[in-house]
Amino acid sequence: MDFTFNEEQLFFQQTVTDFLRDNVTAKHIRERWETATGFDSSTWDALAELGATATLIPEEMGGLGLGFDDVVLMIQACGQAALPEPIIDHSFIAAPLLAQIQQHTPSDQVAELLAAMATGESMVLTAPMINPYLNFADKAAYLLVQFGDDVHLINNRDAEFTSLVSVDRSRRLVTAKCRPNGSTCLTNGRLGSDMWQATLNRGALCNAAQLLGLAEALVQQAVKYACDREQFGKPIGANQAVKHLLADCAVNIEFAKPVVYRAAYTVNVAPNRADWAVSHAKVSATAAAQLAARHCIQVFGAMGYTWECDVHIWAKRVWALAQEWGDTGFHKNRIHEWLVQPKALLGPEFTFGRRNIRDVEQID
Amino acid sequence: MELIYTPQQQDFRMEIRDWLREHVPATKLASFDTAEGFAAHREWEKTLAKGNWGMVTWPKEFGGRGCDLIEWLIFEEEYYRAGAPLRVNQNGIFLLGPTLMEHGTEAQKARFITAMASGDEMWAQGWSEPGAGSDMAAIRCRADRDGDEYVINGQKIWSTRAVFADWVFGLFRSDPESTRHHGLSFILVPLNAPGVTVRPIEQLNGLPGFAEIFFDNVRVSADNLLGGEGEGWSIAMSTAGFERGLMLRSPARFQQASKRLVELYRAKRNDILDLSIEDSVVQCYMDAEAYALSTYQTASRLQSGAKIGPESSCNKIFWSELDIKIHETAMSLLGPRAEVEHSDEPDQAMIAAWLDGFLFSQSGPIYAGTNEIQRNIIAERLLGLPRR
Secondary structure: OEOOOOHHHHHHHHHHHHHHHHHOOHHHHHHHHOOOOOOOHHHHHHHHHOOHHHOOOOHHHOOOOOOHHHHHHHHHHHHHHOOOOOHHHHHHHHHHHHHHHHHHOOOHHHHHHHHHHHHOOOOEEEEOOOOOOEEOHHHOOEEEEEEOOEEEEEEHHHEEEEEEEOOOOOOEEEEEEEOOOOOOEEEOHHHHHHHHHHHHHHHHHHHHHHHHHHHHHHHHHHHHHHHHOEEOOEEHHHOHHHHHHHHHHHHHHHHHHHHHHHHHHHHHHOHHHOHHHHHHHHHHHHHHHHHHHHHHHHHOHHHHHOOOOOHHHHHHHHHHHOOOOOOHHHHHHHHHHHHOOOOOOOOHHHOOOHHHOOOHHHOO | OEOOOOHHHHHHHHHHHHHHHHHOOOOOOOOOOOHHHHHHHHHHHHHHHHOOOOOOOOOHHHOOOOOOHHHHHHHHHHHHHOOOOOOOOHHHHHHHHHHHHHHOOHHHHHHHHHHHHOOOOOEEEEOOEOOEOOOHHHOOOEEEEEOOEEEEEEEEEEEEOOOOOOEEEEEEEOOOOOOOOOOEEEEEEEOOOOOEEEEEEOOOOOOOOEEEEEEEEEEEEHHHEEOOOOEHHHHHHHHHHHHHHHHOOOHHHHHHHHHHHHHHHHHHHHHOOOOHHHHHHHHHHHHHHHHHHHHHHHHHHHHOOOOOOHHHHHHHHHHHHHHHHHHHHHHHHHHHHHHOOOOOOOOHHHHHHHHHHHHHHOOOOOOOOOHHHHHHHHHHHHOOOOOO
16 A cells, blocks of 8 residues: 655656746746647647657557556646646547557557657547547547547548637637548447546546646645735735635645545556546546635636736636536536445445455455 | 555454454443443443554554554554444543653653553543633643642643543643743643542533533642643644644544445435435545545655645544534435434434534534634645735
């Protein structure tokens, strides 16, 4: 039983955090809003250079062969920076799906694509049925599209995209129309539906980890403002009413962290048996981030309601990610369905699952 | 990160489970806030001590097993799973014990820890005074040095377990010229000493769970001073750290309660009109598990050499509010039966247990530092907001 991160994992987090702090600031993000694509290739290339795009692809397929417990802190760091580029969707959602397909039904086409994904040269994103609006999908070279249980690999030029404008200007939403056929289908049936279930879990986990980072960044900004801004001759942060708003955010964040990290571990070990852990993570991180957005805007006062103040960069991302990869209702329902099953293994001895208990049959 | 128990840890779990299966009393003991119940709980502590299960994390020489924190969590999980009696000596074993090990002399450890572990001596806390509640540094109760004795005068209040306990530990002002957190000393006082008057205070449930203690020229040996004279504040803070941080409320308690809540919900869900109940049940189960995960994470960190940090102040807010939510939800599920404290109905014991837990949950956000004080601590020490 060891619930700590190792030195390499912490080092990877630090490297990415340092890069993002210097290269993806609020100013840089606002500059992207003024461009047609909203996409900064140099940021993408630099993160690929750091290895982000290769992490979850097995070594024999040209990647680093790491797991979600190795990258969850990095995903959190991307949330902290409110990174616009869809590096997470590419590296931690699309890449493991494609790698899984390659494991079951190897093909040269997928092998080549995985190698190009690992270097960041080709962007691949997913189009699951749970997400009607796709972020940056029209910029991807390929899409992994869900039709029922099928996984289809669709070339960008074979899809028809319609743009929508997100409240979060960093997100570039589209809907995609495409015609799947036998030649685009990579996997189907039971295997396909298992893969989409695992993909949904990875997607919701990635959102949860980002939401955690977004919440932390929001609180940091509000704390700084509450220390600087003075009224009645003292910093507003000296008032208990303000302190307690932010303390409540801190409590939610502290208790969402281990939940998200446990989900990362579980997705790594068994992505198809991670529904409970992932749904818990998504619900907790969403609640923490939504409270942080709400309370931090309040701490900033009228400034918090302006376009000029940077808080909305983070708050709007929270509002968007909260609904993606299953909203709170979807995830609470998954937990509820499990809780009402008479066979559900409840109680403290099952916190880490059934495989931890030797005499599970004897129980009760 | 490896979230799986080792074979040794699994064996340990089974060893506890087997022992508890044989020893936990078949019928629930009376409340330890009654004379009869206190005596029964004292006997249970002795039974635990005989099996060396009294305080598994303590060194073997003090009746423990030298267990690490993960093993302690496993012990607690099995303890609550078995429905074993609440720990009547929790002030002693969870708070004073660790403090004695850190700050006590060898003679003090030998004298007090052994008797505490064996269940022979029960402890009450003596922090608050009528004028020193959340503002504990306003303590006025005096301990004047007279030769090799202290002479204690003044009053303590809200002393949990003091009505039936044998000893009280607390903070006393040993330097009459001092103010605030200076000049305070941590002293252990026998409650049967001449000049001690204990006046019970009835709690919300009508039982004398805490008391006022009056000290009228009470003489105690200077050997009962823990740490140096005037160092009481920092020693007390280390006790408070244990209390808020890790040991006071182990997650298993809330996980077991939320499991019972799910069972109650399954039985009643077809009669529910309040749509928010389903959500509350899900939230309670998740939060209890989140508290467990957080504790495992902290235990892992401490075992790898880290120190407990200001983030531990978040714990007390989280579990005390969770406890209220679990019991409020149960009250909603029980409907009109929720208020019935005594009746001849066959399921009355179950109803009474929920009601008792509900009443007790009201105290959670108040004791061990109110949640308002905890929020101040989080804001100032974890987030870095200005004190004033």
